[in-house]
Amino acid sequence: MKKLIILTKTFSLSFFSFISIYGLFLLLGDIEGLFIGVFILLVCFFTFSIRFIGLVIGRRKILAMKRYQPNLIFITVIAFSTAILSVSNYTLETSLKHSLSARVKNHFYLEAVLVEKDRIFERVSFLSTLENMNVSSASVFYEPQDKELAGSAIRHIRKMQSYHNGWIDVHEALPVTLILYRNPLIFQQHLPHHSYENLQALYVPSQETIHLLVTNEMDENPDQFLELVGHEYTHHWMISYLLENKLDNRHLPRWFEEGIAEYAGKQSVREVPIFVPLNFIPFTRLHTVEDWAYENRRKSSHRPYRQSYYAIDQLVKDGNESKIKILLLNKQKNFYRLFEEVTDESLIEFEVRFLREEFMNLKR
Incomplete structure (x- = not known):
């Protein structure tokens, strides 16, 4: 003994x-x-x-x-x-030619233990060729010609922080890392394994990092870049918010999480998409990551991002912003059962109603 x-x-x-x-x-x-x-x-x-x-x-x-x-x-x-x-x-x-925060260094060390070491060396080697802009809320890695975009990204992240504090809840999100790429091949090489097609950006929760491919269209239209930053940062904000409340995002349907990110991203650049008739798919078939990836493939006739945006937009129009917080912080109940309790209608009834109202507004 x-x-x-x-x-x-x-x-x-x-x-x-x-x-x-x-x-x-x-x-x-x-x-x-x-x-x-x-x-x-x-x-x-x-x-x-x-x-x-x-x-x-x-x-x-x-x-x-x-x-x-x-x-x-x-x-x-x-x-x-x-x-x-x-x-x-x-x-x-x-x-690297710039200092790293403790959180960023911790991600590198954990990745070195948990994933292939060659990938970590490649990533560090790539980041060493980039410039860095570092503030308390974000660390942005960028090529020299993208200094202006990096600055606008940091300002937009601050804006998104204030926006989410106002419409969901007050929360000081964890610092996020944003890496801007110009080369599509390098962009794909530095992404973890995924099943999505035609990606321009991806938030990786385990790295607390947003990988974003900068295109020529974004140079001509900066709002397109900022909308994407807002969308991906919203994913980061939600994960950080749930973590503060001792939760993760596994209880959230994919359409709900992506809808919030899509809505917030468009609101951040004051874009209000005109309703376009679409080949609607029931949200219960957009529940998992696999469901979402399948319906968002190149040859799919569905537009899951757009219809999820319309759903969140309808919840806001109904005055149910506070109920979005309740759905986010759901710890025990089935999501769809709780959705019916807080909105006083089933998901199917909600789908039919918001589509009908969008069609009515389109005819006016």
């Missing part, structure tokens, strides 16, 4: 020491990180040497070995973790 307690204590101290050292290097830059790393290694070396010498010259070697062994393991863990993290921190910091 005593051995188990000692083992548990040693493991716990080693684990929490590693986490503390990891957190320390997330906050440090290249030179100071290297300096602190060398300092900790020297302390570990002298401590280890004193302990080891005590074991060698001690009279009761066996008892001393049992007594000091947990301490030596603890010191060894600190030394190895310091060496690995200090070198990794220095390499990452010097690879």
Whole structure:
């Protein structure tokens, strides 16, 4: 029993020491990180040497070995973790020509453990060729000719933050990373595996990163660029908002989440699409990511983004903005059952009504 307690204590101290050292290097830059790393290694070396010498010259070697062994393991863990993290921190910091926030560095390290390391090296190598604009709410990576777009993106993200605080709830979203691409091939290479077609932008929750392909059309029409930034940032804001409330987005139908993002993106540039008759598909067939990807494929006769936009637009026109928050924060009930409770109509009734009203407005 005593051995188990000692083992548990040693493991716990080693684990929490590693986490503390990891957190320390997330906050440090290249030179100071290297300096602190060398300092900790020297302390570990002298401590280890004193302990080891005590074991060698001690009279009761066996008892001393049992007594000091947990301490030596603890010191060894600190030394190895310091060496690995200090070198990794220095390499990452010097690879890029701009400083990284602790959150961004944490994403790189986690990806290095969880995904293919070659992809991480490729990503860092690519980011090292880009400029960086960093504020408290966002970090934007961009090619030199896109400096103006990067600035407008940061201003638009601030605008979206205020907009969501007003129509959904007050929430200070986590910082987001935005990477602007010009080359479609590089853009596709840096996206995680997905089943979507014709992508121009994608928000990756695990990276808290928006990947966005800048086109010539966006140069001519900046609102198209800002609408896309607003759409993808809304996904980030919702994930951050749900996380604050100890939730994730798995309980949300895809049409509802995409509808909110599409509505917010268009509202952010004051675009009000005129209703266009479409080949409607029941929202229950747009529930999962797979459903959405299938109905949004090139040859699909459906327009899921547009019909989802119309649905959220109708909820707002009905004065149900506060009910959107209730649906977002649903923790236990079936989404469609809760939808019927808060709107006093079933989803099918809602679909029929908002389509009928849009058609009536079109004829006027």
